Amino acid sequence: MQKTLKDMAKYLKNVITPEIPETYAINPMFENISNEEDIREGVLAFRNFLYQLCDVLIVEGDSYDNHKKNAHAFDDRVTISVYFPFLHNVKCLLLNIGFHGVLTESDQSLTVGNNIFNTKIPVSKSIEYLRFLTACGILIDGINLNDKKPDLLKAEGIKISYPDNPAMLTGLKVMAIAEIEFGTNANKLKVNDSNTISYCRFSDILLRCDYRVLKNNKIDDVISILKDTMKPLSANVQGFILQLHQRYLDKGLKCNVEIKDLWIKIKYSYKSKEIWGINVSLNNGYQINIKAKNTHKYADTIERFPSFIQEMIEKGYGCGIKRGISDHCNGGCQGFRFLLNDSIIDIRNAIETWIDTELLFA
Secondary structure (H helix, E strand, O other), X not given: OOOOHHHHHHHHHHHOOOOOOOOOOEOHHHOOOOOHHHHHHHHHHHXXXXXXXXXXXXXXXXXXXXXXOOOOOOOOOOOHHHHOHHHHHHHHHHHHHHHHOEEOOOOOEEEEOHHHOOOOOOHHHHXXXXXXXXXXXXXXXXXXXXXXXXXXXXXXXXXXXXXXXXXXXXXXXXXXXXXXXXXXXXXXXXXXXXXXEEEEOOOOHHHHOOHXXXXXXXXXXXXXXXXXXXXXXXXXXXXXXXXXXXXXXXXXXXXXXXXXXXXXXXXXXXOOEEXXXXXXXXXXXXXXXXXXXXXXXXXXXXXXXXXXXXXXXXXXXOOOOOOOXXXXXXXXXXXXXXXXXXXHHHOHHHHHHHHHHHHHOO
């Protein structure tokens, strides 16, 4: 089923960082913005603003929806700038407001100029994005939003405020700076000496309110990322995934986190080959995938699996086009996939046995 802007807003609300600690050391590069306590308070306020933004889109999304049909239903990565340009352009406007805005001495407002506008975007569209932000609680003083085509190039001294919680403006500013400074860096940051965990940063810092990029110690807690990612699922499923995570770290697998266009992929590899992973995406929801390539070596073990898993294994996986079983993408390259809902608990023993056995022949 084609996903709409409302669907994207519901999904975004799930992947916005739900757990932000009350205390953590802030990178000194942000010390000229505000003190650590106010920055942390601002980040929490900005996170709550994002929830408000999502709520407005969920209710009014049809009014703004100009999405394009996805290439195929199995896409995990849905490029926001292509498929949801309204959300992308609102994000870019927020980035510019935060990055270029100057906080007043009391931190009650941001002052911005015409450099927050993309000259390639029609004035009517820019006004539409500003009106949307007012629907989310932001006040804009200095531009008459009732004018059909105000001269935005002459706009100076625009005042941006957020009466519900002015601290949000500090959060917006530091998160915008973080996105622009770190968002295009796909460098992997090692978390421990054994090199079993790494974290790839991409361009979702602002929309996910990923506070981790503000931390001073340059060490990313992948456990917290995993917990945040699994938060919308039941306690049983969360517990199962955390247990699997630790089980395969103990067995020497390397964990990598990749986040691209709100697609979260947590993969576990052995000798540079992905064995299993977790995918969270707009189109496919929450899934666990197993890339088993040695099933022909342990047929006796497979015989003990539930019949539907045996049938999946018998069909195999891989590109449907290359295998001659489909004339279009069937998502086969993504491995054997299972939805992460309570039904996964019924086959947890089979999942563990399967991955354990696959590792024996890896």
